[in-house]
Amino acid sequence: MGRSSTVKETQALFQSLRSAYAATPNNLKIIDVYVGFAVLTAVIQVVYMAVVGSFPFNSFLSGVLSCIGTAVLAVCLRIQVNKDNKEFKDVAPERAFADFILCNLVLHLVIMNFMG
Amino acid sequence: MASPESAVNGPTMTAGAASKSLRNAFGGVIAFIILVLIGVLAFSIRLFSVIKYESVIHEFDPYFNYRVTQFLSKNGIYDFWNWFDDRTWYPLGRVIGGTVYPGLTLTAGTIWKVVNSLNIPLSVETVCVFTAPIFSAFASWAAYLLTKEVKGPGAGLTAAALLAMVPSYISRSVAGSYDNEAVAIFALVFTFYLYIKTLNTGSLFYATLNALAYFYMVCSWGGYTFIINLIPMHVLLCIVTGRYSSRLYIAYAPLVVLGTLLASLVPVVGFNAVLTSEHFASFLVFIIIHVVALAYYIKGILSPKMFKVAVTLVVSAGLAVCCAVIAILIAVVASSPTKGWSGRSLTLLDPTYASKYIPIIASVSEHQPPTWPSYFMDINVLAFLVPAGIIACFMPLTDSSSFVILYIVTSVYFSGVMVRLMLVLAPAACILSGIALSEAFNVLTRSIKFQLPGIAGNPSIASEENGSSTVVAPNDIPKTEEAAKEKPAKKNRKKEKENVEKKPTPSKTEKRLLVLPLEASVIAVLLLVLLGAFYVVHCVWAAAEAYSAPSIVLTSHSNDGGLHVFDDFREAYSWLSHNTDVDDKVASWWDYGYQTTAMANRTVLVDNNTWNNTHIATVGTAMSSPEKQAWEIFHSLDVKYVLVVFGGVVGYPSDDINKFLWMVRIGGGVFPHIKEPDYLRDGQYRIDAQATPTMLNCLMYKLSYFRFVETDGKGFDRVRRTEIGKKHFKLTHFEEVFTTHHWMVRIYKLKPQRNRIRGKTKKSKSSRSVSSKRDVRGKRNPWH
Numbered sequence: 001m002g003r004s005s006t007v008k009e010t011q012a013l014f015q016s017l018r019s020a021y022a023a024t025p026n027n028l029k030i031i032d033v034y035v036g037f038a039v040l041t042a043v044i045q046v047v048y049m050a051v052v053g054s055f056p057f058n059s060f061l062s063g064v065l066s067c068i069g070t071a072v073l074a075v076c077l078r079i080q081v082n083k084d085n086k087e088f089k090d091v092a093p094e095r096a097f098a099d100f101i102l103c104n105l106v107l108h109l110v111i112m113n114f115m116g
Numbered sequence: 117m118a119s120p121e122s123a124v125n126g127p128t129m130t131a132g133a134a135s136k137s138l139r140n141a142f143g144g145v146i147a148f149i150i151l152v153l154i155g156v157l158a159f160s161i162r163l164f165s166v167i168k169y170e171s172v173i174h175e176f177d178p179y180f181n182y183r184v185t186q187f188l189s190k191n192g193i194y195d196f197w198n199w200f201d202d203r204t205w206y207p208l209g210r211v212i213g214g215t216v217y218p219g220l221t222l223t224a225g226t227i228w229k230v231v232n233s234l235n236i237p238l239s240v241e242t243v244c245v246f247t248a249p250i251f252s253a254f255a256s257w258a259a260y261l262l263t264k265e266v267k268g269p270g271a272g273l274t275a276a277a278l279l280a281m282v283p284s285y286i287s288r289s290v291a292g293s294y295d296n297e298a299v300a301i302f303a304l305v306f307t308f309y310l311y312i313k314t315l316n317t318g319s320l321f322y323a324t325l326n327a328l329a330y331f332y333m334v335c336s337w338g339g340y341t342f343i344i345n346l347i348p349m350h351v352l353l354c355i356v357t358g359r360y361s362s363r364l365y366i367a368y369a370p371l372v373v374l375g376t377l378l379a380s381l382v383p384v385v386g387f388n389a390v391l392t393s394e395h396f397a398s399f400l401v402f403i404i405i406h407v408v409a410l411a412y413y414i415k416g417i418l419s420p421k422m423f424k425v426a427v428t429l430v431v432s433a434g435l436a437v438c439c440a441v442i443a444i445l446i447a448v449v450a451s452s453p454t455k456g457w458s459g460r461s462l463t464l465l466d467p468t469y470a471s472k473y474i475p476i477i478a479s480v481s482e483h484q485p486p487t488w489p490s491y492f493m494d495i496n497v498l499a500f501l502v503p504a505g506i507i508a509c510f511m512p513l514t515d516s517s518s519f520v521i522l523y524i525v526t527s528v529y530f531s532g533v534m535v536r537l538m539l540v541l542a543p544a545a546c547i548l549s550g551i552a553l554s555e556a557f558n559v560l561t562r563s564i565k566f567q568l569p570g571i572a573g574n575p576s577i578a579s580e581e582n583g584s585s586t587v588v589a590p591n592d593i594p595k596t597e598e599a600a601k602e603k604p605a606k607k608n609r610k611k612e613k614e615n616v617e618k619k620p621t622p623s624k625t626e627k628r629l630l631v632l633p634l635e636a637s638v639i640a641v642l643l644l645v646l647l648g649a650f651y652v653v654h655c656v657w658a659a660a661e662a663y664s665a666p667s668i669v670l671t672s673h674s675n676d677g678g679l680h681v682f683d684d685f686r687e688a689y690s691w692l693s694h695n696t697d698v699d700d701k702v703a704s705w706w707d708y709g710y711q712t713t714a715m716a717n718r719t720v721l722v723d724n725n726t727w728n729n730t731h732i733a734t735v736g737t738a739m740s741s742p743e744k745q746a747w748e749i750f751h752s753l754d755v756k757y758v759l760v761v762f763g764g765v766v767g768y769p770s771d772d773i774n775k776f777l778w779m780v781r782i783g784g785g786v787f788p789h790i791k792e793p794d795y796l797r798d799g800q801y802r803i804d805a806q807a808t809p810t811m812l813n814c815l816m817y818k819l820s821y822f823r824f825v826e827t828d829g830k831g832f833d834r835v836r837r838t839e840i841g842k843k844h845f846k847l848t849h850f851e852e853v854f855t856t857h858h859w860m861v862r863i864y865k866l867k868p869q870r871n872r873i874r875g876k877t878k879k880s881k882s883s884r885s886v887s888s889k890r891d892v893r894g895k896r897n898p899w900h
Contacts, residue, residue, distance in 0.1 A: 069373040099320035
């Protein structure tokens with residue numbers, strides 16, 4: 001009894017999640033896809049490390065952290081570009097994108113240096 | 117100092133945008149001039165040591181940094197990164213590139229290079245000596261920026277002025293104290309400023325700058341772990357108190373990723389940035405903030421009913437996963453003996469750890485807990501302005517003021533564990549005192565302004581809130597008296613309190629600004645200015661008398677007021693550099709290692725880096741053993757000269773005989789045949805006739821007191837204030853080669869091995885003598 005009601009509730013939950021998410025604008029969805037891709041790449045790298053071993057550790061670390069780093073920065077960009085966020089009303093999306101690019105530049109410069 | 121702030125803080129009352137902007141511009145110019153003056157003040161108050169003594173590098177650690185900077189300026193950065201130093205920790209050597217925090221040396225090297233390329237001929241030593249005062253000026257400006265973000269420009273200026281002079285910071289950044297803290301405190305305050313700025317504005321640009329400033333801090337000092345633990349603590353505090361916002365995410369998440377990567381770039385830290393427990397807090401909070409962010413996002417896009425369903429689902433499923441992950445983590449951490457923390461960090465968490473397990477950390481005088489008077493000596497007036505500042509931070513409580521409160525609380529705890537960390541307390545105390553003083557001046561000058569005849573302006577300006585708690589009390593007393601008259605005489609104290617609490621709330625809704633009486637305000641302003649004057653006087657005195665001693669040169673005043681200079685250390689080092697071969701090894705206690713390599717340019721066995729406890733214990737054992745065993749230990753390490761510091765003739769208290777018990781303890785920690793009770797008579801450490809025979813025969817005693825009886829005929833040790841026990845003795849395995857003018861440094865040479873062994877070979881047969889000698893040596897000397 002309880003299980004079927006929870007199953008129904010979860011189905012209703014996923015339904016409402018999907019419908020609410022479909023309402024987000026396209027540019028935010030693109031950023032979400034990018035974030036998902038970055039996290040997926042990080043997971044692939046971790047699985048590879050588990051199979052092959054962690055030598056050289058600095059390369060593994062730089063690879064995983066670059067994926068996670070760019071995912072985090074993309075999330076920050078999404079926060080700043082989202083029109084529903086009233087705190088960032090006066091930040092132009094171009095400015096947010098420029099900050100994103102700058103931060104990514106610094107991140108990848110460090111990655112290149114650390115990868116060895 | 118009071119009047120410019122009131123001009124800056126005074127609200128504009130008359131209408132007209134033009135006059136308001138003119139006043140703002142005027143305030144801005146005055147603030148700029150004040151900042152420049154604060155920078156000059158911070159620089160010049162640290163010059164006492166240069167004026168009183170000379171432009172020389174102080175103490176012990178700065179000599180190592182100076183030597184490294186010399187190497188960097190001579191050989192360039194590639195050789196510096198790959199430098200393997202074979203002139204220290206003989207025969208092990210030391211990888212300088214991988215074990216030094218490069219921030220300070222790279223900064224000074226860059227300054228030297230830039231200045232010389234502009235054809236200003238400053239030597240490396242001058243740049244090194246004056247790096248600390250310059251960066252203290254920068255640190256004051258960073259404190260201004262940080263406090264401005266928290267409270268406003270008036271508080272910022274006060275905090276900057278306080279930080280420029282606070283004695284605790286002066287003690288580690290005088291001209292000549294060329295140590296990591298000189299640039300690290302600037303990096304610390306600047307990193308915190310950028311974090312608060314990112315938190316307040318939510319700009320990714322400042323987040324990038326924050327990560328770069330954190331990188332500079334990691335390069336400079338091992339205390340960077342304070343930042344990477346304080347910021348996650350603050351994020352957690354904000355989440356728990358319901359202050360989560362997307363700005364918090366932007367301030368924290370990029371910092372963790374970029375910061376960890378940048379920290380791993382520094383060779384000293386390397387993989388410790390992801391493997392040691394000191395960084396786990398940041399990763400844990402990283403995961404937590406993502407969970408919280410996701411939760412808020414889903415809450416935003418779902419209806420409340422659906423959100424409840426989601427919560428129950430996630431909680432039930434997630435709890436199981438969480439428990440599994442935590443179990444794995446605990447297993448991993450518990451498998452290492454120190455639970456993944458380094459020795460020094462464990463000492464901070466458990467102050468008794470070092471004294472039980474690692475005597476070397478416990479023996480450093482900077483690692484002892486401070487005494488109560490040292491708080492008043494080091495931060496003076498700020499010690500009781502800080503609580504007022506904490507209260508002022510609560511009105512209103514913003515993200516940035518909660519950060520400052522967390523900073524002061526944690527730094528007060530850590531300063532109570534180690535004297536050295538009073539330095540981390542100093543900026544926090546200055547910030548909070550600046551806030552307190554600024555708020556006090558705000559209220560007082562506003563009271564004066566509104567009550568002066570002719571300037572009776574509009575009291576209902578809503579731009580200011582209703583002042584501090586002290587303002588509420590005098591105005592409420594007449595009101596409660598009226599209420600008491602109305603109600604019958606029988607009344608609880610509780611009801612009276614309720615009346616008092618009810619009265620402020622109607623006054624707040626009316627938005628009337630409460631002011632103090634005019635005379636009280638004037639007197640209070642004068643008293644606060646007097647307080648500031650006492651602070652300034654104390655700081656200048658502390659800088660001039662207490663903290664400017666270079667400790668490599670000592671002075672004393674003779675009876676007729678003349679100055680007597682004791683330059684024995686440099687005398688000894690220059691004797692070594694002129695009268696010994698370049699490759700000769702010198703053995704001494706580890707305190708003098710850096711100075712010996714830097715000034716005498718000779719190879720040493722152990723130095724202040726103290727990374728190898730066994731090697732130091734070897735030297736300690738040698739100093740505690742009788743002459744023959746000590747000779748054998750030193751001979752096996754190719755030592756040619758032994759250096760001891762002896763203060764008995766002039767009364768210099770920090771000599772090797774006073775440090776000797778630490779040598780015994782450290783040596784005994786590794787070599788069990790050295791037992792501390794052997795050197796104590798009835799638990800007391802003595803060197804007079806009542807001392808134990810082990811004490812009177814050990815190498816340290818003999819090298820310190822050899823021919824000491826010739827100085828005054830009786831052998832009266834001025835530091836220990838007794839006559840020594842064994843006065844007339846000869847050295848069999850060492851010979852004295854140099855003693856400085858005031859007998860403060862004594863250098864001995866190891867006598868070479870004798871070609872013929874006399875005595876026993878003649879009496880017994882050859883085979884038996886060899887075996888008996890081997891047996892005898894095996895029993896007494898653990899080296900064969």
